Amino acid sequence: MSSSPATAVLDRNGLDALVEALRAEGRTVVGPTVRDGAVVLDELTAAGQLPFGWGSEVEAGRYRLVPRADGAAFAHTAGPQSWKAFLHPQREKLWSADRAADGRVSFAAERPVRPSYAFLGVRPCDLRAIAVQDNVLTGGYYRDDGYRRRREGAFLIAAECTEPGATCFCVSMGSGPAAEAGFDLALTEIVDDAGHRFLVRVGSAAGEAVLSRVPRRVADEETASTARNAVDAARERMGRSMPPVDLRTLLGGTLEADRWDDVAARCLTCGNCTMVCPTCFCTTTEDVSDLTGDHAERWQRWDSCFDLDFSYLHGGPVRASARSRYRQWLTHKLSTWYDQFGSSGCVGCGRCITWCPVGIDITEEAAALHDELADRLRRQDAEETQR
């Protein structure tokens, strides 16, 4: 890698060439594309499949695509999927076992697959989410080998955020809208009188190598400052924000708050928030056998802490009430994640707000918990003063 971060400018054709260059390397290029009324993540064979001319309008419990006159490709907010669908897939076979006629049993690990992904258009919030999952799944004493193989082969092209949505709060979580690290290439899209173009910053030697095979021009100061201004402006246009307090302490101190009953009365415990969350990593296992009973397999699939089975011990679930399950999700995300993995589990992407069928808003819940705690402390102070 060169000592100074190389920057360049791509035009629309340059973006086409970028996808071609990645595919020529044998990579599976995955990026946003429009399908079924949403921006989804799927394999791209050409840059033309990106959601050019589409934006999204989001609110709590609401998501709509809206056409954009400017033809921008990365002006949409987070869709229902995140990159974990590729790095930490919904279903994965772990091993199979066979029982011979004499009763002997043998186990065989699933043969390692080493996909070579290139993710095009990773939002800074999602870049952080990938780093969070890296730490959870490969940062401890035991490593998830399947995840590690998929992750090691992945080439990440970030797309900085210039069009935050109404449910976005990455600024509160310190994860956006600028892409600062963890990418091979970072794009900032600009559409103005000077044309439709992408400022490219290099984040790794692999990124530099790919960029060298793509027609580009040296970044001019005007393009660079326009890009910077657009990202800075996005910082001021976040749709939501977390209460400006230490969330880890707040959630650790409100386990018995009344607010949990309030949110439990609205929560359907459907688990949508955990499915769309880019950091939620929980899985369960399924043991299956064929009709002979002598061939068995272990599969891993996504699980949700909202599922009653999640905390099941003989006799029943530990967390039976909706109150306890929502509390588990929120306290884990914002507080106990620090104890377990040394960081917050929330990146401020807003997906859990957008895709909650009843519009429960994580920022609103955190604020309500903060208000309740502040209220309680005020009353305690008053009582002590009276004494």
Next chain:
Amino acid sequence: MTGVPVPYRVTRVREETADTVSLTLAPAGPAGLARFWPGQFAMVYAFGVGEIPVSVSRIHRHQLVHTVRSVGAVSAALCALRPGDRVGLRGPFGTGWELVRAAGQGLAAGQDLLVVAGGIGLAPLRPVVLAALAEPRRYGRLNLLVGARTADDLVYADQIRAWSTVHGPLHCAVTVDRPTPAWRGHVGVVTTLLNSAAFDPRHTTACVCGPEVMIRATARDLLHRGLPAHRIRVSLERNVRCATGHCGHCQLGGVLLCRDGPVVGWDRACSLTSVREL
């Protein structure tokens, strides 16, 4: 590789109670798992049925004993195994009891040892008793207090009888919740046995396992008697799927029980077990 089970052969099946068996397991191939420490657990796989976490109840060279109570699909399948049958094992996982690994070293060195078990909670504690009896000079006075619902629910009854009668370094007492007509021993919850034990609360390490309500009651009593919270070691239970800290099931607040437990100090466990449905 911790993700794929290693085949083990059932060499012995011992019926402990009407619903509980002890399985002695030996590696079916040339290689077994790494050595277990008392308090650690294995993921035990019943072919085609599933896998559950089970603490080791005895470690004898390359052989392991797991004591399993039939309470669900997997444990029922394990309880139905016969000598010669195969299981899959993964492990060893988790933290162990604070035993003295070498003379004079560790939290429990030279301390009175107080082992308190409720029901099948005695299973993960048996290796503690056996290790202490093997090297009693590393500890102060040794106490084993056991509570069971009825005399028929007592696991390792023969062994307990031997420990109770033999005049040795171990003080052993048993109580039951509900006496049968033949029962001549103590009746009541296990904490009622604490007065019979000889230990200096300022110099004691306690190892406690049983139903969570029993653990809480015992820990509260021991704190009251002056044991520091970190010297009260408890083994907790939660749903465990992966045992490698990646599946999220065994969370208890900030603790991942497969990684940070199952044995934790009461200084950490107290607040975690006092919030309902945490």
